[in-house]
Amino acid sequence: MRNWNIFLGLAFIMLIFWLPQAVLAITIQPVRAHVPIEPGESKSFSFNVINETDGTLFLQSDVKSFLPADEFGNAKVDYDSREPWHDWFTVRNPNVALPAKQGFPAIVDITVPDNAAPGGYYAAILWGESPGAGNFGVKGNIAFLVMLEVGGDLIEDGEFVGVSYQGSRGHLTSFPTTFNVHVKNTGNTHLQPSGNIKITNRFNWPVAKLHINSAGGFILPNSSRVFSVGWENPLLLLNDLATGEVSLAQALSQLRALFIAGDYTATINLNLTDAISISEQINFKVQTRYPYLIVGLVVFLILLTVKVTQDKKRSKSRHGK
């Protein structure tokens, strides 16, 4: 019996140490908020923080600025600076012992002073644990992004920088392809542009309509962002087909564009704000990568015709006998 107890104890200990254990595992929901506010006003919001581990987490909160890390909407937290406006944010319970598998609403109060300058302020509400002891500490944080827009003399302005597409020497050579629409925010608050790219062939027939920024991404002030738009599937037009925006023949012409080389025009219609719209056109050629499919289809049809013809001749000769 004593051996049994030792054996069971060892089995449990082995399981504990053999299985990987996360020291930190947090879910936040939602992940970002756009908060319009006026000088002198106070607001509150919350998001859920959930402990996904099997043990209690001792979480700490902090408020930092976030900046664009690149032109694709990736954010980076600025850990080095402390801005006076960070004090506008108060996390009600900045230190929480969160039991295993439980969540809580992290409530954040914002009080904007009367003399606050209008424009966008970009805060990351961080939740994480302290790093472990030792010479090489590793700490994890998860960031809830706040896009705070203080009202007043807001400047919503931007410019179209350009559009590029995958291909070489002015040719689209393969599908799916991606149009990269490059836009710059020259105002003092964030923009959430939306729009579409309409692609027409040499006969001005629409062959594709692609939505720009369908995920609702933002451009922060004094930065630019690239919105990547894929042109990959003729089925994208089915919705437009259903609403009667394009005809069946027009939808089918995108299928043609996948196989037939030629001259095409992309018209970019972009609404930077309710008041500012941009329209740009670029011309490009499609150099299909599927000629072998067309050649193969033709060869197959020829062989099929020959076979059918031969079968008919044989059948006739048998009946003749």
Place this chain on the structure above:
Amino acid sequence: MDYHFLKRFLLSVGTGFIVFVPVVLGAVRSSENYQILSDTFVSGGGYSSSDNYQLQDIVGEGVVNSATSTSANFGVKSGFFETFGETLTFSLGASSLELGQLDAAVTKTGSHTMSAATDIDNGFNINVSGSTLSSGANIIDAMSTTAASATGLEQFGLNVVANTSPSVGSDPSGTAPIGAAANNYNTANSFRFVSGEVVATSTAPINTTTFTVSYIANIAGATESGTYTTTLTYTATPVF
């Protein structure tokens, strides 16, 4: 074989798994026919009120300005643990590392995992912040440009893929779709460390992805002796 011995053994191992196996990261539970986007255990609640609304909530039911029903200060999405459609889960596999005693003739390595999952349309990233190894005023040079590990030079760098020279790390793994190591940190046997840079990323929703961060440290013969320390912070951030 003793039947009772086998039975007790299987029972103990099974119980061990139930008690100690870490629950799959992420708040989404699913079966063949159903999916619960988020759930929670509840141990509290209370009343929240504003000029126009009063809400008897449970722990875990938050309110946001963009919720379905709103007033001056509060909003609510009805239901047991409201779902806003966008979640981000981040976990870290270690809170400290041990590189051992640095040696001019041997590359020292270390690694830890981190995991992430999200349903954000635009994806998310994990960036690293912190300083290189330092001992007072002395530092080991951070690898500000991507390079191979070389003994005899001062180097401190990391990447997020499997390496053979030195042998450390693993490629990002999980059930597709998964995230990826970011540019500059996605080439085997090439390391780099620039504070603030993105080391892992996705541009669309992903299932739980395990990233292995691998570190190398090299010193020169003339590197000052001392205890070198650092703390690195990994931050999971939604794409805005």
